[in-house]
Amino acid sequence: MKVLVINSGSSSLKYQLFDMEKEMVLAKGLVERIGMETAIFSHQPYFGEKVTKVGQILEHKEAIRKVLAYLTDEKVGVISNVEEISAVGHRVVHGGEAFSDAAYLDPEVIRIIEKNIELAPLHNPAHLKGIYAFRELLGGDFPMVAVFDTAFHQTMPEESFMYALPMVLYKRHKIRRYGFHGTSHKFVSQRLSEILGESLEGKKVVSCHIGNGASITAIKDGKSYDTSMGMTPLEGLVMGTRSGDIDPAVVPFVMAKEDLTIGEVNSMLNKHSGLLGISGLSSDMREITAAMFEGHPGATLAFNLYIQRIKKYIGAYAAEMNGIDAIIFTGGVGENSELVRKRVLDGLTFLGVELDDALNEASSPKERRITTERSKVAAYVIPTNEELMIARETLRVVTERRKGERKSDEHASQVSR
Known part of the structure; x- marks a missing residue:
């Protein structure tokens, strides 16, 4: 199974493609200065020389098209077609209180990430640009997972995450400590x-x-x-x-x-x-x-x-x-x-x-x-190795979802009989 890990910034996009059987990076790269005529695209296959191009990349969707093109390129690519990518894992900075684990990116999860923009106005909108673009290019049913910087810290007890402010501020606005990294x-x-x-x-x-x-x-x-x-x-x-x-x-x-x-x-x-x-x-x-x-x-x-x-x-x-x-x-x-x-x-x-x-x-x-x-x-x-951790979490969430779907199908089949 191959997992593509994405870290989408406001004007940049980092990527790594993993072969999860060996937990090996097949290729990695970076798109910088998105939105400019002098954007810089770098692609490094595991075997082969690094490729660097400078040119116009005006939006994240265009950047992702270029990433997918280079991953499947005859000379510097590492896969024959996009269908070899089993899932995409996205780094998302802020999941608020909604997520204590990585989450399958369905419309409801995307809605909650959008809702949490006010908690991470510099980061979540940038991550969403990457998520929106992949959904457009690969389809809404393509398996994607959000891995949140805040999720690991959701086990903190109240005395660790609460501020000594009027409780109404927490109840109304969820003002508390979330933690990152x-x-x-x-x-x-x-x-x-x-x-x-x-x-x-x-x-x-x-x-x-x-x-x-x-x-x-x-x-x-x-x-x-x-x-x-x-x-x-x-x-x-x-x-x-x-x-x-x-x-x-x-x-x-x-x-x-x-x-x-x-x-x-x-x-x-x-x-x-x-x-x-x-x-x-x-x-x-x-x-x-x-x-x-x-x-x-x-x-x-x-x-x-x-x-x-x-x-x-x-x-x-x-x-x-x-x-x-x-x-x-x-x-x-x-x-x-x-x-x-x-x-x-x-x-x-x-x-x-x-x-x-x-x-x-x-x-x-x-x-x-x-x-x-x-x-x-x-x-x-x-x-x-945050990228590998994201790839592992993505693989786990997608695998668990598929197992759940199979059980659901088996149950429905038994009921229909």
Whole structure:
């Protein structure tokens, strides 16, 4: 079975085609600058050279036509025809409270995603563009699945997801903490279970997805118990350009002092804060680290804030769960910055964490334990693979639906007799 995974943005579209028998990527690519005459299309088959084209792509439907054409192309394609694609899995950022699992994309599910646009105005409309386009091109009955970033966190207890605001705001507008990066946190926690060779039942795990966007999740018995992001991805850690936690009173104060609109202050918090805002240099941890070693005070402060917030959340989750058995580092920074991991773990010796410097600094294997055998808390680097997780979820949902349809047909046949 072959599954096509789609991540549709407002002006971009990423794709990967998986052979699920081997969980192998047959081809992947990216369409950038959709809506412009200078759109960039990149296609990389597993065997063969990368193809890059620049030209006019004015809408997502046109972009998807090009994706399907290249996947079936005689020279650079990896399948003979579109019929070889068994299902399409779409990444969807926000499912609200409606979805605690991936969902088959029927009209009702699409309607709920549309309803949740107000919760993710920058993301859900873009995902819907991809969904609409595929339905037009492949037909409304073609198997498609939505995999939600928020779904994994729907197991959080009320005390973890509620804000201490008037209850009427939750009842009217569903203002609460939803959490994000759920697909990644689910993937690496399942992978930890495979590494340990046992269920996570009875285990207390902290998963650190640290990249330009960053979140930490407390995972108890294999389920999300608490997470750092909130109603939006702005809450929590210091990130590349996002502020993370701040006093809410800062917003009206800055608006008054700087004569900013709501849109302008929202842009400031999401696009001009975090590492970039503090350092005045960059949102890239590699550039921040290099500048810090050169003595740049802004970069040094940005790095220290970044580390402090990660340690703060890990410590809080240790208190919430009454201990930690394992810590996972994943995401671009979590997987690649041995310095970030070292500074974080060296500050957690009170939990009994004992870092193995050689394992932490090693470049391979990518997936490895980085604490000593004596360490009371085991820490791991586990590369995330959200696309594979989406493909797995898509395969599972489509398979379960087909089994249900067969049972329904068998029942109807028996009744008719």
